[in-house]
Amino acid sequence: MPKSELPKSKRLMELMMTVNRKRQFKARELADEFGVSTRTILRDLQELSELGVPLYSEVGPHGGYQVVRERVLPPIAFTEMEAVAMFFAVHALRHYSSLPFEAESVSALKKFYLHMPGDVRNRIDSMKGRLDFIAPTRRGDAPYLAIVLEAAVEQKVLAIDYESDEKGESSRQIQPVLLYANQGYWYCLAYCFLRRGYRLFRCDRIRSAVYDTSGIEPLELGGIHLTWREEEELVKDPIHLRAYLSRKGVQHCEAEIWLSLQLNADGSGFIDKVVSRAHLSFYAEFFIGLGDEVILDEPEELKEAIRKRLSELLSRY
Secondary structure (H helix, E strand, C coil): CCHHHCCHHHHHHHHHHHHHHHCEECHHHHHHHHCCCHHHHHHHHHHHHHCCCCEEEECCCCCEEEECCCCCCCCCCCCHHHHHHHHHHHHHHHHCCCCCCHHHHHHHHHHHHHCCCHHHHHHHHHHHCCCCCCCCCCCCCCCCHHHHHHHHHHCCCEEEEEEECCCEEEEEEEEEEEEEEECCEEEEEEEECCCCEEEEEEHHHEEEEEECCCCCCCCCCCCCCCCCCCCHHHCCCEEEEEEEECHHHHHHHCCCHHHCCEECCCCCEEEEEEEEHHHHHHHHHHHHHHHHHEEEEECHHHHHHHHHHHHHHHCCC
8 A cells, every 4th residue: 555545543653663764854755755745744743743752853954854862662562461571571670779771661661551451450460469580689879880881882981980899999991891780789891991901890889980081092892792701811810710519509609690600410510710810819708608519629829718718717706
């Protein structure tokens, strides 16, 4: 059917998809494409604007219409269970005190809920009392998640103020690579231009973050993605760590993705990776917490660090 013969509702739907695709256009071009008058297209664009499609016009010989950056997607037909699944996918994020898209998540959740038929809302209400996705609630907010994520996607450099336990607050330039949540905290793997190497930053400890204006040239880091594992060339002062875990030890460690845990067929597992010698005290505390569910094979320096820490703890009792 020619577009000029489409019912008005279908024409508006196709027009919405067309302007989202074009982003910039003239009314005359759309009128020709849809086989209607310019006056009709202008009325249709006015209706789309009233429905929430973010359009703005520019006057002058080179003017026309543009869709602002926050585009409105065309309606999508969900089945009942698809809509319920999408609702709970967003609902599961509520335990995190900070999200890269916090306001948008709340808005999406409201839209899904309010625009569902009453019986589907009743089904969701019943499920909310039977289903939950638990993540530890942390006190520290991470207000700079959005800019960190955007910098990782766009491969840009950020200037941040960062507070660590060991060195207090410091200023540095970083280029974020990836962002992930674990055990209620958000972490950012980034290249640190101050330390000249990759570092893992806890996002709730980032006190400020803006795009860097010092002229540092971003690195080409497009090949490092969320499947990143700590490789020897990325680690400063590397040392090899190998340990064996019981089935119970594996259960304790499965959520710690930084361990690069490998599983055996019987449910036990092992850790075989290169780590930084500077992090041995951290690993010592971690392995002490696993008790007899872990057997540490190497390095000897880590064994000595564990013995020293246990001796210090024993002296308190």
